[in-house]
Amino acid sequence: MSGNRFVRAVARTAAALGLTVAAFAATAAPAGAAPQPMGQCTTTSGVVLAVDFSHWGGPVYRSCGTTPTTGYELLNQGGWATTGTGHDGPAFICRIGYSGYQGGKQYPTPQQDDCVLTPPASAYWSYWHANPGQNTWEYSQLGAMLYKPKPGSVDLWIFGGTNVEGTEGKPTVTPGQLRANNTQPTGGPAPKDTRTAAPLPPNVNTGPRPENPPPTGPPMTTTPSSPTAPQNPSASASPSESASPTPSAPPPSSSGPAVAAPGPQVVEAAPAADAKHDAGSYLPAVATGALVLLIGAAAVYAAKRRRRTE
Amino acid sequence: MPRTTASAQAAKPPVSGPAPDTGGRRLPRTLHPVAWWIWALALATAVSRTNNPLLLFLVLAVLGYVITMRRTEAPWARGFKYYLYLALTVVTIRVTFRAVFATGITPRDHFLFSLPHIPTPDWYAGIQLGGPVSLEALLSAATDGLRLACMLCCIGAANTLANPKRALRVLPGALYELGVAVTVSLSVAPQLVQSVQRVHRAKRLRAGRSKGLRALRGIIVPVLEDALERSLRLAAAMDSRGYGRAGTATRRSRRLTGALMLLGMCGLCAGAYGLLDATAPKLLGLPAMGAGAVLCFAGLRLGGRRITRTSYRPDPWRFAEWAVAGCGVLSAVLLFANVGFNAAELNPSIYPLSWPTLPLVPAAAILLAGTAGFLAPPPAAPTRAALPPQRTEEPK
């Protein structure tokens, strides 16, 4: 009798849960945001995402995404991935990795920050925006999940110590250096699926063709003269775009002087497949369970023996 | 007991608790309470390093094992289950908060259910109420709560295994007032529970209101009056029996002790701040900590000198104490040393969802702490009354 009632209750709950899931899937599933080749970002459409890895001696990567999107989605598509903290959840960006940089390794590494509690103000990923047409950075007042970038704007993440006033730890590159600066989209449309980025068609990228997926080898830069470029102290009078303004695929050398600005070099991060995720083995969990049971049995046995001897 | 044996025993260092011959097995005795505290605090420190649920469950199992093996029948040794309840509450609260104050759901998450979303004004956009809840969010909240719960259980284990009043004896004499306060609260707290029960039952006799604020007052006022009077009587009794005799202290030395302690504590706080906050100037870290420790130590020595006490059947510090404290400290050191395992395994990420691994060195370190279960000598068997005491059961 009561068993029947229980089964019915479970069924009802399951049904309700299923409906909820379905409803959520219906509303949330259409993915508006998608990664795009850099050429698809114009002054009025798409959002440029840039991540500064210079703290670890890496370049500034930039990539492009469609709108509407959130800062979080932008940072979790086309080969990008983040890790939150144990305390604050995924919304607090603690680590950032790109499948094209160091094989998708996320920074800071677990040795540098265990991402359990909120990272210290002296070493965290700070979030900056540059609105369309503006060449100044603005410290984000919202978290990555809440901020919705405007079309034509630039999002930048930089690691280090940043105060809220934005007087310290400011990005070293300017928004202009990161924008594609083309008024029309160039190149082909981006692959729809973020997880299995299809190989890019040839000659669609503004930069040299990236390896896709690029787990090995150094990331290709837009400038062959990269070792010298950061050393060049002269702030170039040119608008210093890293990408060529022309829609056609220019020779890579043409943009060489463009990144001669002080600071790290800017590198294209083409939409790529995510680093492969391994769900891991359940065996350690089973082994731990067995171990816990064993210890518990030992305790019970010892307690029983003790009671007998008393 | 004949007096001759008493004086003969007095010649060698006496051991606490009865020591009946157990026929070749180790003599039952109580372990030094400080050894248990070092062990438990070290294990708590080790726990603070990880949120790997496998390691945390292992810690709980080890705690349970050691407690079953080595706790006594004393009233304080029956309290571990309350710490477990508390731990469970912590985990529940953590999970509930994570579900209600949604931290957002990522496209890759496993969606579980959706709570009604309560819109917050723009200027308060940093916090969201309700919304979709993912499996990852709940799991990460649960492991996070589990870590805190494990640390609580470590403290609970120390309280269960070590006699709190014997532990208080190691308190330096300079902290006389603290000693009185803790002893009084330790003694009065259980009586408080009894008097709550008594007054609650007595309320029915008056048929007063049994709900609401005024009913609560009907319980709280008599209970607190009772507790206050008991505390005063106990403090008076301790005083009349010589607790905190000043010996040869002068007013000046007492002031000096106070000043040293205060400065030392400030130094310790500043040092801890310096060590934990990376932005603080380097000078504030270890040097301030060291200076604070030295000052505190000096204050305690100076203050302790004015109070002379001896100890009846002092708890000896022997091999078992070294072993128990050592295995606890060693497990903490192993977890912090980062040798032989990947630090990432201590804090496996839930995003994306994957099975946690069981790093061998930390697991071995935790099991090592569990050896305290047989490294410590068995506790002295309680001498039971022939009949269960009825006196405490009788309603008064």
Place this chain on the structure above:
Amino acid sequence: MITFDQVTVQYEDTAEPVLRDVDLTVEEGELCLVVGHTGVGKSTLLGAVNGLVPHFTGGTLYGRVLVDGRNTAEHPPRELADVVGVVGQDPLDGFVTDTVEEELAYAMEQLAVPPATMRKRVEETLDLLGLADLRHRALHELSGGQQQRVAIGSVLTAHPRILVLDEPTSALDPTAAEEVLAAVTRLVHDLGVTVLLAEHRLERVVQYADRVIHLPGSGRVVSGTPAEIFRTSSIAPPIVELGRAAGWTPLPLSIRDARRAAAPLRTRLADTVPPPVRPAPTSGRPELLTARGITVTYHGVPAVREVDLTLHGGEITALMGRNGSGKSSLLWALQGSGPRKAGSVAVVTPDDPKPLDPRKLSAAGARRLVGLVPQTPTDLLYLESVKQELDQADTESGVTADGIRSRTILDRLAPGIPDSTHPRDLSEGQKLALVLAIQLTAAPRVLLLDEPTRGLDYRAKSELIRIVDDLAAEGRAVVISTHDVEFVARAADRVVVMAEGDVVADGPTTEVIVASPVFAPQTAKILAPLPYLTVAQAAATLTDHGTDPAS
């Protein structure tokens, strides 16, 4: 040993000083009995000996108290711990550690006695007080008498030269009290310890006293030999009252002396029939409460085993028995508020032809059938003034304007308690009267009092006897659980003795308490085999016969 030199103690909240110009000297090795009514300053006098007054209690002490040559003004209690040992009323209140042995060693540890000496003294003390079997037991498991002996032992190990005992037996049953007092007298005789002892039930200690300090209540102190002081003191044990009535000189203080002195008196009273202590039961006493097979268990341990009890209107029943024999549990089960595992209770009410079980009624309903005054009456008091408590009681009981208000009841029980007094500031007897008045507001016909005599002095006990007499005269059934034999002899019609949860004796007071050597009151012991129970009976017979008692 102890010298009070012009000592006056004044607390901030009282207009009159508690002690006034006290000059007192106590010699070494004396057992000094401090007597007086509640609230005359006995505790203040005792507290002043080791400096708890004024160091701990506040207030101002004028004059000088010298203890073993040390001035208490300059030495706080902890610095006097090696000279004065203090034992309070409830031993549990003073325990600092958990086991007997540790408790015995505690004071020595504070005095920095060398460990080897400590071991020796602990063993000696265990033997001296007969605690050797209990050495590893937890303190809270011990019986009350054992606890009090441990408390005495725990101050003795410090080898104090003075022992101050503030009503050490007030929480104990007669056997346990004997146990403790025997230990105290042994200390005086074997070790030459100076003992200052305050005690309400003088009949237990008066024979051991070398000197009596009487506090008549004016703040002054009269000190002298027991025979001297008791000849005139306002407070006296039955043996002294009997001696006074019979005109014995010197006043005998022990049963042995009194029996020898009483030989002529016994011959003279041999053919008389003692007047009844209480009016003979009228035949028409109705059965008000019938209990059958009452069983109460706590965690499987039976506290009351299948007890049958019938209570009659107009009858005062005394419930006696050791601590933990199930008296309280039985009373609570009868009232319906306490646990009851099995059995039935039926209470007859005037408005309902069918008897009711208070357990099946609401709290308010049960209260109208059976009223219970718990062992700690203050558990029921939580408001700021007597008036508020009384008004609250009227509301709770639904007393209408023409009904008997609680204030009227209180004035009859204990006249002259002002409305504005805080209940906490009342004396023990007044608190009891207040709670009794609150319970009587509901007009129950059965009234149960759980150990009301605890902490009451002779005057308050006489008051209580008058009150319960009146209640019985109104046709109520009254049950009083108590350890006080003298009280029972004077107040009860019937005695029920419990042991281990069973009723072992149930019958008229005369039969039950005279039959037992432990329970017999002093008068009965002195005049045995004559069936006299109280001094009043003997005195009345002597007056009736017109004989001159002194002859």
